[in-house]
Amino acid sequence: MAKSILSLRGVTKSIDTGTHRVQILRGIELDIQEGEFVAIMGASGSGKSTLLGLLAGLDAPTTGTIHLDGEEISHLGEDALADLRGRKIGFVFQSYQLIPTLTAEENVLLPAELAGDVSSGAMARARQLLDTVGLEDRREHYPVQLSGGEQQRVALARAFMRQPPLLLADEPTGNLDSVNGRQVLDLLLSMNRQEGATLVLVTHDRDLATYATRIITLKDGAVVSDERKDAA
Template structure:
């Protein structure tokens, strides 16, 4: 589902070139939950941005569901992103003037789909994340945990084959973080979606089928987790 080949990213900093990613190679099969780990500055967020087509690599390639995205023109890239990727941001990225239901429906509108087709699924998704009674509320009327649940529903609205999540519990307290993780994994299982999650938290990563660890722009470990933690029981997630 995801194939990364000799992926490199460098930026100019005055007279110097800073190498952020230094030639990464890995694949993620369909349906796998992979956690990308590493401390701040390891390159994990840069990698996620490249996987999402939000940035262009300096060299190498990224293939999503068989499509090379690294050097597509923006109009073609936007089409691939819309059909292939759901993205869960740490900061939610909800539109403040739209209700929860309207925020979830937004990808439908951006893909020129009619809301008649999207409304039943949007309502079902919001109900599945415990927001059946909050669909008409605006983001300012929702707690942080509720806003993140709206973001989860939005990420899955178009049934994307790939969902990318950037520290999805990072701004939540322990209880809300555990609940959002459980919902994310449940949606991953029921939708059959390939899930790639960036985190610095080893407890959160213990729920993944696979853990890829970065340090200084290199993969230093790529491990299959034989016994992923059970997200249906209470999780002792660390905050932040």
């Protein structure tokens, strides 16, 4: 039986505007199992991006607990959270988030270098990942020399660099046209299967979400639907 890689109990998130308190998430209870592909959906303002930030340890819940791979992360300090993110989580952002002064290869290598790994093995893995996303001839190109689709493929390779057990993606095809978006989605799914990571993806695109094995829908900060596809 698969174990939970993410477990949320009674998670809320609110912010104080100075005049009143805004409730963003309301009593979220979730378990996400190893190997699942989960799409989180909801209208703008439903809380899906806030939830993704909590799963990533980029923010802390107001109340409740979050366990990542068996470790309670809700109240960790920033240094401990940064270490955990480096070891456990890969990110794919809508806006790519590549460093403009680094080449494609250097951008992919960055997570390993931040972890102190400058070995030949790390270099070999970065090149293998760029080969996998079809950019073997673009290794020395800078982001400004790459198309949007190519930049997102570099970001995808970077996300898998340290073989994280959890991959978080925030609207990964949102800035791409339909052709490039489909190519990036196909690569994401293919690489995720090969690497064996759990994939949690935030999207407003119902067509993209149909590829998930589970769709969680938020409304007004609460889970209103949790649909699982039948096993084949």
